[in-house]
Amino acid sequence: MLLSVLALLPDSVIVGIYGGIPVKEAVLKAGGKRYVVKAKGKRLIVNGVKRRRLVLKNVRLLKPVRGDYPGLFIIKPKKGGFIMLNKVPREEYIADVIASEIGNAPLEALKAQAVLARTFLMRWGKRHGTFHACDRDHCQRYEGRNRVKPVHRKAARATRGLVLTYRGKPVEVLYHASCGGWVCEPRYVWRGGKRLPYFWTGEDEDCFEDDNAHYTWKVFAPLKSCPRVKRIPGSLRAYMMIVEGDTLYAYDMRRRFNLPSTVFAYWCTETGVIFLGTGRGHGVGLCQRGTILKARKGWDFKKILKFYYRGTTVRKVGR
Numbered sequence: 001m002l003l004s005v006l007a008l009l010p011d012s013v014i015v016g017i018y019g020g021i022p023v024k025e026a027v028l029k030a031g032g033k034r035y036v037v038k039a040k041g042k043r044l045i046v047n048g049v050k051r052r053r054l055v056l057k058n059v060r061l062l063k064p065v066r067g068d069y070p071g072l073f074i075i076k077p078k079k080g081g082f083i084m085l086n087k088v089p090r091e092e093y094i095a096d097v098i099a100s101e102i103g104n105a106p107l108e109a110l111k112a113q114a115v116l117a118r119t120f121l122m123r124w125g126k127r128h129g130t131f132h133a134c135d136r137d138h139c140q141r142y143e144g145r146n147r148v149k150p151v152h153r154k155a156a157r158a159t160r161g162l163v164l165t166y167r168g169k170p171v172e173v174l175y176h177a178s179c180g181g182w183v184c185e186p187r188y189v190w191r192g193g194k195r196l197p198y199f200w201t202g203e204d205e206d207c208f209e210d211d212n213a214h215y216t217w218k219v220f221a222p223l224k225s226c227p228r229v230k231r232i233p234g235s236l237r238a239y240m241m242i243v244e245g246d247t248l249y250a251y252d253m254r255r256r257f258n259l260p261s262t263v264f265a266y267w268c269t270e271t272g273v274i275f276l277g278t279g280r281g282h283g284v285g286l287c288q289r290g291t292i293l294k295a296r297k298g299w300d301f302k303k304i305l306k307f308y309y310r311g312t313t314v315r316k317v318g319r
């Protein structure tokens, strides 16, 4: 039934390192040799010698960021300098993403994250045209091999080829660090946010009762007028703010005031506004904190995924 999408789950993944953004200089090591790469027009200068491209194996990148990258490391010119791409087997990529995105967590939580990371690949294909994903939040964080522990590989292996689907199609992959007690639909975060049947708005009880201080926060914003906030009925989650003549949706609200989440109470003082909140991230889709708490209670990854993505099915679509 899903034959048409089978081909869309690649055997290897090409990741744009450093956001896939062109850089002008890089320093790296491979096979005991050190390489200094610079950009010159449409060519590379590698240790002083002109090259069209550079392909190395098992690289340690030292500049512009540090990281160890297994598989192939490809450097090729692009307008503005050169880009760095890492080509790795798919499940190696998945293990790195879950290590980078959720890190230290119970196995079932890692497995849930692995299924989503794989679903992302299937949904987007080559999101960046010539490569599948960048290594940043825009796609999925991929921070290099040093982060990956045996448990991350185990979670990837245990869910090999599995993706999350709704009516036969891969779901939109959205997740966040902690919902603060309330998850919500995309329309409460982004102006014109898509209405997708599997996202819902309501209480994530485990996070509501969670008293982990790591997820509470306080932010002060110097403002002359006191903002007006609209909340999702029955919750502390704000979805709109009217402030200094602007109407801000949750996403813009967070950017403007640097708020970790939009689950907050606030007070206006003579010098500004104090926001006191809980949670981290936008609140849509899978809540990583809730996932960890549910895994600790004994939920398996399928039950966790179906809680956050209603009416969905975990399916095997690749080897």
Ligand SMILES: [Zn+2]
Pocket: 127, 128, 133, 134, 135, 136, 138, 139, 140
């Ligand atoms: Zn990206």
Ligand SMILES: [Zn+2]
Pocket: 178, 179, 180, 181, 182, 204, 206, 207, 287, 288, 289, 290, 291
């Ligand atoms: Zn939650």
